[in-house]
Amino acid sequence: MERRQIPVGELQFGMYVAELDRPWTETPFMFQGFHLRTEQQLEALKKYCKHVFVDLEKTEEPEKARAAAVPPPTFKIRGTTKYPEAKPVEVEFKQAQAVYTHSVAQVGELLRPVAKPGGVLDGKEVKESVTRLADSVVRNPDALILVTRLREKSAEAHARALQVSIYLMVFGRYLELAREDIELLGMLGLLQDVGKTRLPASLLEKTTPLTPEEMELAKKHVEYSAEIVSSTPGLHPKLPALVLLHHERQDGTGYPRGLKGEQIGLYGSMAAIADTFDALTTARPHAQPLSPSNALSFLY
Numbered sequence: 001m002e003r004r005q006i007p008v009g010e011l012q013f014g015m016y017v018a019e020l021d022r023p024w025t026e027t028p029f030m031f032q033g034f035h036l037r038t039e040q041q042l043e044a045l046k047k048y049c050k051h052v053f054v055d056l057e058k059t060e061e062p063e064k065a066r067a068a069a070v071p072p073p074t075f076k077i078r079g080t081t082k083y084p085e086a087k088p089v090e091v092e093f094k095q096a097q098a099v100y101t102h103s104v105a106q107v108g109e110l111l112r113p114v115a116k117p118g119g120v121l122d123g124k125e126v127k128e129s130v131t132r133l134a135d136s137v138v139r140n141p142d143a144l145i146l147v148t149r150l151r152e153k154s155a156e157a158h159a160r161a162l163q164v165s166i167y168l169m170v171f172g173r174y175l176e177l178a179r180e181d182i183e184l185l186g187m188l189g190l191l192q193d194v195g196k197t198r199l200p201a202s203l204l205e206k207t208t209p210l211t212p213e214e215m216e217l218a219k220k221h222v223e224y225s226a227e228i229v230s231s232t233p234g235l236h237p238k239l240p241a242l243v244l245l246h247h248e249r250q251d252g253t254g255y256p257r258g259l260k261g262e263q264i265g266l267y268g269s270m271a272a273i274a275d276t277f278d279a280l281t282t283a284r285p286h287a288q289p290l291s292p293s294n295a296l297s298f299l300y
Contacts, residue, residue, distance in 0.1 A: 003018055003055055003056070004053065004056060005051050005052075006051060006052055006054050007050065007051045008051060008052060011045065011054075012062055013036055013037060014035065014036065014059055014060035014061055015059045015060075016033065016035050016036075016055040016057075016059050016060075017045070017052050017053075018033050018052075019053035020048070020053075021050055021051050021052065022048065026048070027048045028044055028048075029044065033300065035060060075262065075265060075266055076266075078175050078176055079175055079176040081177060082176065083138055083173055085139075085140055086138070087139045087143075088140065089143045091140075092136060092139050092143035095143075096136045099132050099144070100144060100147045100162075103132065103133060103162055104159060104162060107161060108156075110122060110125055110129070110158075111158050111194060114194055114228050120231050120232045121191070121229075121232040121235075122232075123232045123233050123234030123235045124234055126191070126235065127183075127235070129190070131183060134179070137170055137173055138173065138179065138182070141170040141173050144166055144170070145166065148166060157193065157196055157204075160193070160282060161193055162190065163282075164192070164193075164274050164275050164278050165186045165187075165188075166186075166189070167274040168185040168186060168270060168271065168274045169183075171185070171270050171274060184236050184238065184242075185270065187235065187236060187239060188239065188267065189274060191225060191228075191235075191239065192225055192243040192246045193221065193275070194224075194225050194229070195220070195225035195226070195243075196221045196224075196225075198224045199224075200217075203217060203218060204285075205285050206285060206286065207285045208286065222246075222255070223244070225244075226240045226241075229243055242267055242268065242271070244256065244257070245259070245264055245269075245271055245272070246268065246271035247272065248263075248264045248272065249272065250264070250269070254272075273299065277292075277299060280298055280299075
């Protein structure tokens, strides 16, 4: 990686800003490292920094950068709920470990009934599981993440669902979203792939690339998830619509509806990030796991 210090006044569109002259947390930028593509980004850099460090290898041509620029969303991204650290990580770790162990077993049982057509979830149990996890995330998000990092990552559906649920709740806490929104995100992560329980096991376990026909069948899990969530009493009314979003992509190349940018919304975008990151870092039948840093590079 070749980095060069550049005064903010000399920045050009297409440059990859890899590092600032101050901590990222002191600025409004959501991600550590980005392509300079919009006037809003440039104005923010001028406001907070005197110089930045540019990665020359990742820098794009100005014309390409302008073409790839995405208008800033009109919906609000960051909330206003402050979450002071209620417990140090070493104290919360033991409680998080117990909550996680209980949740792994419980989620496996919760998802079993929906493997058959017509099966429904126990909405009350789903909500209680998510609430226990959210309590730990709110007290100290690092503890629960550390617990999951110290355990063998499993490709089993219920283990992956739990991991994505935790990622989304920690993400929501970081964005200072309200407590009820954190729990909604937790339920979203837990249930957005529940439709896979209705796909043939041979399809999910296949170690070679899927055929076009198999890929179309695999994509149906999104609609199956919406059906299952819709038929489960006691869940948040927004969930059926939200579970349809985690395979949509900002440029419109996703499925099932080919939505773009703002059409996906905040929760759908967060769900896509968390789901993809977890898939990339988990051992799957057809791929070896990536390291977290390589997975982030892939996402960028």
